[in-house]
Amino acid sequence: MLTIAGTQFSSRLFVGTGKFASSQVMCQAIEASGAQMVTVALRRVDLHNPQDDIMGALDLDKIRFLPNTSGARNAEEAVRLARLARAASGTNWLKLEVTPDPRTLLPDPIDTLKAAELLVREGFIVLPYMNADPILALRLQDAGVSAVMPLGSPIGTNQGIKTAMQVEIIIAQARVPVVVDAGIGAPSHAAQAMEMGADAVLVNTAIAVAGDPVRMARAFKAAVEAGREAFAAGLGSASGTASASSPTTGMLTADLGFIEDR
């Protein structure tokens, strides 16, 4: 069971709500994905309007709503959006996104850390979107975030886990759950992240723009479960050379003749 800030989730797939053809398709896809955490861009919704097409469509009894600060270009804007979100929705959970470059939407490490420090002090449960930088992940954890969300590759690129080496370090050092976010373009990417030991993945574009989003959501659900099972089962390590039965033969040994029985 995944636990973030004391809340348990049986699903390790988080889903974004952007880019869907309709709120109806979005809802069906979320349902099919089994996701219990759904992120929503504050800029896209009217939190004060119960008839809002996205907010009105979500079954908030079954899923936790995770507002994000998408569009914020610096810490100040992100903090302002976060306070608004809390006031309007009543949740103190927040996916922190600070993306000054509108083309790549890559996160600003400096302002993300600044905003995280401030928001944690204000009682927010902060899940920061971040580049796959292990030291930044540690600094954010020192600041008190409840999870870290490193990117696999730039958002919307469907390129998969290009940052694998860095994500592995982040996972090895993590004191909070690691959610791989952005760049996951295919269920195999999601499975790979889970096999590496990620605690969850967040997928949006790959589901929203698939030929059949509902079916793709189902595929991601299965892939995330398969990847997690494989991680829990303990993967055999890949090797450059074939090794049939006794894998340690032929490995180098050292001369320990100097050791005496004393």
Next chain:
Amino acid sequence: MNPFPDFARLRQWILRASEVDVRAALQKEQADLNDLAALLSPAAEPFLPLMAAKSSRVTLQRFGRTTQIYAPLYLSNLCTNRCAYCGFSADNKISRRKLTLDEAEAEAAILHERGFQHILLVSGEARNVLGVEYLEQIALRLRDRFAALSIEVQPLSREEYARLFRAGITAVAVYQETYDREMYKKVHLFGQKCDYGYRLDTPSRAAAAGMREVGIGALLGLADWRAEGLAMGLHLQSLRKQFWQTSFTISFPRLRPAAGAFQPLVPVSEKNLSQLLFSLRLFDHDVGLILSTREMARYRDGMIGLGPTRYSAGSCTAPGGYAHPEWEGEQFSVGDHRNIGEVSNALIAKGFDPVYKDWDREFQISLSS
């Protein structure tokens, strides 16, 4: 840190390991806790030359062809604890002495003249007569002459560690002695040291205070060394998670003959010690591994490059013993009697560079001002 897994369960975990588990562990680039348990197990013993080669490769890659050199400076053998195994134990009739600041400085001057840049200040545990003020005074006197000053004294509070860090102390070593709670109770008969939990939390307090390096260890010969190894792995892993900016070291002190004539409760052979050291190296590629003069010259020379990264040299374990070799009151008798030059030559002969200076007081001056 607490609760720490029960020692008996650590033993079971290790004894469950089969040859298949050992082979699997050796196949991996990075051993995890399960692999560590397998590598520490009896099933791994036939693989010792293979573990040594792998440990050597990993150590070479992370530390290069270098070995750090340091010397201990014993400040005092006064002690308020009664510990069954220790020469300084309050019960033992040995000649007791606490160096004056001038005497300590004279000892340091001798070590400096011999070529040491890194000294480890050691004392028995007697906080009333040897408190943080005394250590601070010594640090302030010595900091200009040495690149690095470490301490191995009684456990202190976080605030005290922070104060000593500002005074120029770089590193703290504090050994749990044994992670086996029952054995811990049996051998620690009286004094502050009886508090297992307080001691276990000490590395955390030192790291939290900003110490650049924190050393842990177990005194080998008190309880099952395999389980001590797994416990150290667990302790290290939890410290690394919490204190990612701190460097860590592990020491492997085997019980040596000492006043009180305590005999090791469990035998730990050189072969066992080697397996323990290689296992922890494969579990943590970056941890500093210290092999002191408790071990024989032959063994220490053989181990060069196989995993250890730091050697002491020319050590005397009696306070004032460098200036006054005739003074008694040592903690234990050493196994390797060679001086710094001889140890250095042994390293050089094996293609290793003896490193005396690997820190600079400027780091701490800029931090504290």
